[in-house]
Amino acid sequence: MADILLYISLFLIWAMLFYHMFLMQGGYRHSIEYRRTKDRWEKKPFHYPSVSVLIPAHNEEMVIEETMKAMLNLNYPEDKIEVIVVNDNSSDATGEIVDAYAKQHPRIKALHTKPPHAGKGKSGALNQGLKKSTGEVIVVYDADNTPEPDAVRYLALGIENDAKAGAVVGKFRVTNGNKNLLTRLINIETITFQWLAQAGRWFWFKMATIPGTNFAIRRSILEKLGGWDEKALSEDTELSFRVYNLGYHIRFFPAAITWEQEPEVLKVWWKQRTRWARGNEYVIFKYLFSLHKLEKKKIVIDLVYFLFTYLLFFGGVMISHSIFIMNLFWDLNLSMGMVSYVLLVLGFLLFVTEVTLSLSFERGQLTWKNFAVVLFMYFTYSQLWIILVVYASFLEAKRILFKQEVKWYKTQRFQGKQTNENRSAS
Amino acid sequence: MKKYLIVLCALLMVFASTGPVSAEPAAEDKKTLVVYSSVNHQVDEDERKLDMLLSHFTKNIDFVHVSEFQPDDTKDTTHIFYYGSRNEQLPDSFLASMDSYEGTLTVIGHNQNQFKDHFSFEASPKLSNFNFMYLDGEKEEKIKIPLQSVFTVPVNEEIEVLAWAEGGKKAKPLVMEENGAYYAASPDVISPVSTLFGDVLHDIYQSSHEESHPGYIRLEDIHPLVDPEKLKETGEVLIENDIPFMMAVIPVYTDPETGRRSHFSDYPETLEVIQYLQENGGSVVLHGYTHQYRASETGEGFEFWDVENNTPIYKEGRDPSPIKRPDDFHTRDAYEDYMAELKDFERDYTETKLNKGIQELTGFGLYPLAFEAPHYTMSQHGYEIASEFFSTYVGQMQLSDENWQVMDSAPYSTSPSFTHGMTVLPETLGYVEPDNKQAADEIIQKAEQQMMVRDGMVSFFYHPYLGAERLSEVIDGLKDRPIEWIDLKEENTKVQSDEVTITAADGNVNVNKNTFQLFTESKTLFHYFVQNTADKVTWTMVGVSSLSVMLFCFYTFVSYRRLTQNERSDQVG
Numbered sequence: 001m002a003d004i005l006l007y008i009s010l011f012l013i014w015a016m017l018f019y020h021m022f023l024m025q026g027g028y029r030h031s032i033e034y035r036r037t038k039d040r041w042e043k044k045p046f047h048y049p050s051v052s053v054l055i056p057a058h059n060e061e062m063v064i065e066e067t068m069k070a071m072l073n074l075n076y077p078e079d080k081i082e083v084i085v086v087n088d089n090s091s092d093a094t095g096e097i098v099d100a101y102a103k104q105h106p107r108i109k110a111l112h113t114k115p116p117h118a119g120k121g122k123s124g125a126l127n128q129g130l131k132k133s134t135g136e137v138i139v140v141y142d143a144d145n146t147p148e149p150d151a152v153r154y155l156a157l158g159i160e161n162d163a164k165a166g167a168v169v170g171k172f173r174v175t176n177g178n179k180n181l182l183t184r185l186i187n188i189e190t191i192t193f194q195w196l197a198q199a200g201r202w203f204w205f206k207m208a209t210i211p212g213t214n215f216a217i218r219r220s221i222l223e224k225l226g227g228w229d230e231k232a233l234s235e236d237t238e239l240s241f242r243v244y245n246l247g248y249h250i251r252f253f254p255a256a257i258t259w260e261q262e263p264e265v266l267k268v269w270w271k272q273r274t275r276w277a278r279g280n281e282y283v284i285f286k287y288l289f290s291l292h293k294l295e296k297k298k299i300v301i302d303l304v305y306f307l308f309t310y311l312l313f314f315g316g317v318m319i320s321h322s323i324f325i326m327n328l329f330w331d332l333n334l335s336m337g338m339v340s341y342v343l344l345v346l347g348f349l350l351f352v353t354e355v356t357l358s359l360s361f362e363r364g365q366l367t368w369k370n371f372a373v374v375l376f377m378y379f380t381y382s383q384l385w386i387i388l389v390v391y392a393s394f395l396e397a398k399r400i401l402f403k404q405e406v407k408w409y410k411t412q413r414f415q416g417k418q419t420n421e422n423r424s425a426s
Numbered sequence: 427m428k429k430y431l432i433v434l435c436a437l438l439m440v441f442a443s444t445g446p447v448s449a450e451p452a453a454e455d456k457k458t459l460v461v462y463s464s465v466n467h468q469v470d471e472d473e474r475k476l477d478m479l480l481s482h483f484t485k486n487i488d489f490v491h492v493s494e495f496q497p498d499d500t501k502d503t504t505h506i507f508y509y510g511s512r513n514e515q516l517p518d519s520f521l522a523s524m525d526s527y528e529g530t531l532t533v534i535g536h537n538q539n540q541f542k543d544h545f546s547f548e549a550s551p552k553l554s555n556f557n558f559m560y561l562d563g564e565k566e567e568k569i570k571i572p573l574q575s576v577f578t579v580p581v582n583e584e585i586e587v588l589a590w591a592e593g594g595k596k597a598k599p600l601v602m603e604e605n606g607a608y609y610a611a612s613p614d615v616i617s618p619v620s621t622l623f624g625d626v627l628h629d630i631y632q633s634s635h636e637e638s639h640p641g642y643i644r645l646e647d648i649h650p651l652v653d654p655e656k657l658k659e660t661g662e663v664l665i666e667n668d669i670p671f672m673m674a675v676i677p678v679y680t681d682p683e684t685g686r687r688s689h690f691s692d693y694p695e696t697l698e699v700i701q702y703l704q705e706n707g708g709s710v711v712l713h714g715y716t717h718q719y720r721a722s723e724t725g726e727g728f729e730f731w732d733v734e735n736n737t738p739i740y741k742e743g744r745d746p747s748p749i750k751r752p753d754d755f756h757t758r759d760a761y762e763d764y765m766a767e768l769k770d771f772e773r774d775y776t777e778t779k780l781n782k783g784i785q786e787l788t789g790f791g792l793y794p795l796a797f798e799a800p801h802y803t804m805s806q807h808g809y810e811i812a813s814e815f816f817s818t819y820v821g822q823m824q825l826s827d828e829n830w831q832v833m834d835s836a837p838y839s840t841s842p843s844f845t846h847g848m849t850v851l852p853e854t855l856g857y858v859e860p861d862n863k864q865a866a867d868e869i870i871q872k873a874e875q876q877m878m879v880r881d882g883m884v885s886f887f888y889h890p891y892l893g894a895e896r897l898s899e900v901i902d903g904l905k906d907r908p909i910e911w912i913d914l915k916e917e918n919t920k921v922q923s924d925e926v927t928i929t930a931a932d933g934n935v936n937v938n939k940n941t942f943q944l945f946t947e948s949k950t951l952f953h954y955f956v957q958n959t960a961d962k963v964t965w966t967m968v969g970v971s972s973l974s975v976m977l978f979c980f981y982t983f984v985s986y987r988r989l990t991q992n993e994r995s996d997q998v999g
Contacts (some may be wrong), residue, residue, distance in 0.1 A: 007960050011963075017971070021971065021974045027979050339961070339968060340964075343964065343967065343968060343971075347970060347971075349971075350975055353974075353975050353978035353979055355979050357978045357982045359988045361989075363986055363989055363993065366982070
């Protein structure tokens, strides 16, 4: 019995690891290919579409000014771009700062929402912004983002050159990656996530997840979909699914780069990640039981991936952990010998090589220090995820059972701008 | 001179070999009638002994009790054997019929004096003892045997003595011929007398069998708990000496104390060794399914005989009720119904065991080509059932349904009527007894005796737990002898169970199995299949992910270099 469980858990875990290996291979190929695509497109004459940049902001006084400056630095024809900051029911100075910028720069427009149309979370704010916007292409940035000057231009380049792309997703980098161990870990995680999951999925399946910031989406699609789902906790994942369902693909185009701040305190990180996990669980359940209604079955790829991440892979890890602990106290007569240890080591090596490979794509990231952090990461940061899923699942179960309202938690910002020397010009 | 001839013949045989167990051409023509005189009028152990000896020459053998003999019975026969197992007055009609019989008549044992027309002499009804015997003209090769008795026949010139018995330095005719009729002066044709008689039978049948000695070595009692290292070591000796061999395999080991059953899936190391040996000259012989009945230990217990009651397996091991006797029934019919029921039980039991045995081994990649009953014990009915599964039987045969201890071997390969078509490859030399230091020498000596029979079988078994050394002793002793080691894979064997058919010919084993049924009907095999598959999958996972790790390291290197080169060119530019 323990044998069977152990094998089941092993296969569940390794199904996931094999998928990651496969994605990483695609990620590597894309890291080479996207540059060629970029060079090709840049040589062609380019018609700039009109762009509306939406920035939902709720109590963002700490970071909004930097964001405004970055917006003004964007290389884009002035008559083709508008930046709409949705000041969503802020109680701090966000509104005043934005108003001040709006007054001086025609590019920036302030939209202040008041109850009952306010404080409904990011989706609500974005829907408000969408109503006011005029661009053919909608670009979204979080209020703590400082995109590189060419970011929007690249996103628009992607939309214009790829008719089948419903949305184009850029790359985000971490400004405070060197601040402390936590931000270092998050930095490594985000780089890996984007090269493995985003670039890999784009390469093999022409799929990527809209990340909530630094992406462009066709206005026509948003209107067809009726905007963002205000009930969804992770509105981006949800939106991605609906875009696929219309038959479009989502392009991952890492030439468009934004920089953002990541949580510097574990507690803030925890709350943010809990929201993401719950959001993804929401999406799984929303689509899993209405799979037959979906027109484009391609979503199944992502849905299975989520299902694995939050249920099956997780279950496998839970089972193998418990068997490991039980085996310390009782002889379970496990028949799997050497191979289980070999796999244990290989699992670790895969993690290390995949993360290291991802780091090697980014200038200045593959350092001995970061390598040491990667080794450390496997045993600590990565394991935190288990507790996180348990917690998030518990909250989601409670929400469904007691029919609770969804409460959107905005990630807390941190003082002190991090001028990053590592910023690349590419 | 004769020795050289033997060697020459043997060499010719090697080159012109049609396989060591060559069938007599036109064997079916030698229609043989055995007239016997058992007390209960049934074909008995004595007749079965004769059956074993004669079926080397023909499969066309009929048995008739002397009291039921009809003159018509001799029709078309070429050979008649009268087996006088007791002293009695033979019916006149029979004797008259014999007087005018033109085929070859052979008389064995008692009542020789009544065949007056054939023999000028009369064997004295008094028995005298002997402990040496030899073929005529080969006195220097006489063999010593345990004390036997012979009817004394006065030697005269009319008689041609073919084999001699010697006791107290006095030689007495053992088998003789007069005017085309033969007399074997032994009251019994059990071995070792049967060895000489077996050779003389070639003359009686005017057989063309050439001088050639098939042989085999059987590694005995290989069950899941066997020490794999010793097994391998033992097998290697045979492989090194280029000797094909047999492995008597028992699929299940039962612990007598706990009752716990172990299968080969529980001991993969042992299984691997057997698979290896099978690939390298070994052939698997099914040696029962558990080699035990009731709660006895595997390898010790009997499986197809109820030793406690000395009966065939007629009931569940835990059923304490005694087997009833004919006196327990009011009518004969009631008793026969009862016996039919018991036989049905025996059939079910045996079929189940054989099916399971064949199928479990097949599932483990071991392909049995023959059968050997544990301790050589099995009822006549049992042999009949076994013949539905196997074309080849290996070992000695139990000859009586009353007492398991009555068993014997022919000196050569045969196909007695009571095995219903199975070819029997007899075991003739015994085994290396663990406590007997002379065991190897004794086997070699017995082999010499066996080779007195022109195509006598040289075969013994060996327990691998003894290690390789003692086997090497025997092999060294037999090395220069003209023995053709039997490779079962060359013997056109066929094994058939519910879900599996295994045929062997020309060194190839062909397995036809219903894989799905095989692995779903047996829990053990299902578990093994799953385990095996899981094993393969996990090691494939190891391979693929190791490759990936190496690939990713390489990518990292390439990508890192590209980036630093870009950086440098950026700085330069």
